[in-house]
Amino acid sequence: MAFLELSGIQKRFGETSAVIDFNLAAERGEFVSFLGPSGCGKTTTLRMIAGFEQPTAGTVAVDGKDITRRAPNQRNVGMVFQSYALFPNMTVAGNVGFGLRVRKQPKDRVAKRVTELLELIHLPDKADRYPYQLSGGQQQRVALARALAIEPQVLLLDEPLSALDAKIRVILRNEIRAIQRSLGITTVYVTHDQEEALSLSDRIVVMSEGRIEQIGSPFEVYNFPATSFVASFVGTLNVMTARVAGAAEGRLVMDGQPIRAARPVTIAPDGANVTIAFRPEMLSMGEAGANRLRGTVQDVTFLGSIVRIRVHLASGATVVSVDTFNDPNLTVPEAGAEVTISFPPEAVLVLEAPPAATAEDLIAEA
Amino acid sequence: MNRLSRLAWWLVFIVGFLYFFLPLLGTFAFSMRSQPLFSAYAVVTDDPQFAETLIYSFIVGVLTIIVSIALIVPTAYWVRLRLPRLRPYIEFITLLPFVIPPIILVFGLLRTYSGGPLPLAGSDFGSNVLLVAAYTVLSFPYMYRAVDTGLRAIDVQSLTEASQSLGAGWLRILVQVIIPNLRVSLLSGAFLTLAIVVGEFTIATFLARPAFGPYISLLGGNKAYEPAAVSLISFGLTWIAMGLISLFGRGARTRVQVVGAR
Ligand SMILES: Nc1ncnc2c1ncn2[C@@H]1O[C@H](COP(=O)(O)OP(=O)(O)O)[C@@H](O)[C@H]1O
Ligand SMILES: [Mg+2]
Numbered sequence: 001m002a003f004l005e006l007s008g009i010q011k012r013f014g015e016t017s018a019v020i021d022f023n024l025a026a027e028r029g030e031f032v033s034f035l036g037p038s039g040c041g042k043t044t045t046l047r048m049i050a051g052f053e054q055p056t057a058g059t060v061a062v063d064g065k066d067i068t069r070r071a072p073n074q075r076n077v078g079m080v081f082q083s084y085a086l087f088p089n090m091t092v093a094g095n096v097g098f099g100l101r102v103r104k105q106p107k108d109r110v111a112k113r114v115t116e117l118l119e120l121i122h123l124p125d126k127a128d129r130y131p132y133q134l135s136g137g138q139q140q141r142v143a144l145a146r147a148l149a150i151e152p153q154v155l156l157l158d159e160p161l162s163a164l165d166a167k168i169r170v171i172l173r174n175e176i177r178a179i180q181r182s183l184g185i186t187t188v189y190v191t192h193d194q195e196e197a198l199s200l201s202d203r204i205v206v207m208s209e210g211r212i213e214q215i216g217s218p219f220e221v222y223n224f225p226a227t228s229f230v231a232s233f234v235g236t237l238n239v240m241t242a243r244v245a246g247a248a249e250g251r252l253v254m255d256g257q258p259i260r261a262a263r264p265v266t267i268a269p270d271g272a273n274v275t276i277a278f279r280p281e282m283l284s285m286g287e288a289g290a291n292r293l294r295g296t297v298q299d300v301t302f303l304g305s306i307v308r309i310r311v312h313l314a315s316g317a318t319v320v321s322v323d324t325f326n327d328p329n330l331t332v333p334e335a336g337a338e339v340t341i342s343f344p345p346e347a348v349l350v351l352e353a354p355p356a357a358t359a360e361d362l363i364a365e366a
Numbered sequence: 367m368n369r370l371s372r373l374a375w376w377l378v379f380i381v382g383f384l385y386f387f388l389p390l391l392g393t394f395a396f397s398m399r400s401q402p403l404f405s406a407y408a409v410v411t412d413d414p415q416f417a418e419t420l421i422y423s424f425i426v427g428v429l430t431i432i433v434s435i436a437l438i439v440p441t442a443y444w445v446r447l448r449l450p451r452l453r454p455y456i457e458f459i460t461l462l463p464f465v466i467p468p469i470i471l472v473f474g475l476l477r478t479y480s481g482g483p484l485p486l487a488g489s490d491f492g493s494n495v496l497l498v499a500a501y502t503v504l505s506f507p508y509m510y511r512a513v514d515t516g517l518r519a520i521d522v523q524s525l526t527e528a529s530q531s532l533g534a535g536w537l538r539i540l541v542q543v544i545i546p547n548l549r550v551s552l553l554s555g556a557f558l559t560l561a562i563v564v565g566e567f568t569i570a571t572f573l574a575r576p577a578f579g580p581y582i583s584l585l586g587g588n589k590a591y592e593p594a595a596v597s598l599i600s601f602g603l604t605w606i607a608m609g610l611i612s613l614f615g616r617g618a619r620t621r622v623q624v625v626g627a628r
Contacts, residue, residue, distance in 0.1 A: 052527055072530040079531040085524035089546035099532035143528075150532060 009058035036207035078147030282347035289342035516551025
């Protein structure tokens with residue numbers, strides 16, 4: 001029996017369905033992320049675990065107990081908010097000790113535990129500060145300590161790093177993960193940042209429009225996306241349409257040019273259109289791989305350690321992104337240059353029938 | 367251009383200053399006409415009724431503030447948290463005392479409570495209760511706006527949910543989390559309430575209460591210089607109260623909410 005179990009969860013707000021048939025079983029100590037674009041229902045699902053929203057249907061169970069109808073203050077669930085939500089009228093120590101005082105613990109126990117937690121979050125000397133005297137990153141650490149102080153059964157974090165700048169975000173996310181590991185606390189982490197989800201999680205739940213698109217380890221979700229949505233949302237994958245030329249041998253035609261997949265196409269017959277995907281880093285300039293495509297360079301972007309080259313295929317309609325490692329000896333093609341790009345058959349993922357909408361469209365709509 | 371606008375600013379400031387202080391100066395000069403100098407003030411402080419009525423009004427004011435806060439804070443909090451669509455209606459209701467004159471209010475109270483199941487107006491205690499109740503209604507526009515503005519300055523929903531997830535119930539959330547963060551708002555609402563209560567005449571008179579407002583008016587009917595002196599003293603007390611508020615508010619980070627008065 002899983003430690004945290006969501007079964008058949010639905011949530012409707014009037015006409016809108018925020019969450020549709022959500023099922024998840026998380027093990028004790030597991031770090032699970034909800035990943036998806038804004039408005040896909042991540043926060044709503046988290047709030048149903050916390051008890052701030054009642055599911056329209058379905059149950060929430062922790063450690064085998066159904067807590068669906070339990071009030072939020074009867075759940076023993078720790079919550080960290082994007083806005084920190086520290087009590088402005090209390091010091092750091094007052095904030096961290098709040099839950100313990102609610103539980104009527106003796107003063108010296110509270111003080112001892114507060115000291116422990118402030119050490120855990122590396123702010124031992126800030127006990128008497130007020131929240132407004134701390135930086136955003138420090139405030140969020142205090143909020144984390146406050147949530148952990150009550151030794152919750154489940155820790156919930158709703159985009160806790162979104163309000164911080166990039167550097168602090170990476171530092172803090174590693175700290176959150178380290179603390180989570182050392183305490184072995186079951187954690188649900190909401191984010192719209194795929195890098196955050198990939199780097200932190202034991203498992204990722206990718207969501208779109210209230211539905212689960214895929215549940216899997218970061219490795220599975222990144223390398224074997226189940227749907228074109230996952231493919232394009234997790235990483236900037238090239239998602240395009242191809243026609244099946246020989247299903248048994250994995251032969252496809254894309255943009256009028258033949259390519260091969262490593263595995264036979266099972267989901268569609270010859271002549272049908274399918275969605276295929278390949279990661280920018282699986283492609284390379286030149287003729288090294290078995291699959292070759294001709295095209296024209298549209299533009300080149302430096303992304304630090306990576307150079308991304310976008311190539312128009314022959315027809316002009318399809319644009320493919322190619323990533324190569326940045327290297328001073330690299331000869332970067334000019335925009336407008338005629339190039340050949342190549343990739344191995346293993347790089348080609350054949351997904352479902354043609355996509356109704358890609359993640360980019362959904363993000364653009366949101 | 368810059369110098370010109372600065373000049374204009376000073377002009378406006380001086381006109382405003384004069385508009386505000388000339389009447390005070392006039393009142394002061396008038397109170398000084400009684401011989402010997404300051405005798406008007408001496409009479410006023412010697413009259414035991416001055417202190418009695420002022421203390422009475424002060425106690426009524428404090429009770430009004432307590433009742434008003436006890437009614438308004440949970441209401442405004444709940445409306446912000448759970449019933450945001452009701453906000454315009456609640457706001458309208460709290461503004462009613464601006465529309466309904468006190469004379470109507472007090473006659474309504476007298477008619478309702480002179481007989482029937484609750485003949486409050488018949489006894490001293492009952493009349494005091496009615497007075498506090500009426501003043502509580504008068505304080506609504508000030509108190510509600512002060513509290514509502516204060517609530518807008520904090521993230522009510524997140525603070526509530528953070529407290530709940532830590533195990534807190536409603537009473538603890540209100541007393542330990544919400545109210546401490548409304549300190550400045552509550553002080554400014556309280557101050558305005560006190561100011562209204564201390565000067566109020568109509569309701570106190572018709573309920574036959576020994577309050578400060580009727581006392582000043584009585585004094586005005588009988589004496590020439592003393593009412594001027596009393597006005598200035600109550601004005602001074604007002605400023606002391608304001609000073610106390612800014613002193614209390616200094617520790618708080620929320621701005622002092624200056625609430626629109628009549
Ligand atoms: N209290 C609410 N009332 C009405 N609609 C809501 C409410 N909360 C969320 N929604 C809707 O539910 C959907 C999911 O929202 P949310 O869970 O906040 O998404 P996410 O956290 O993934 O950005 C959105 O369409 C949102 O507008
Ligand atoms: Mg959200």
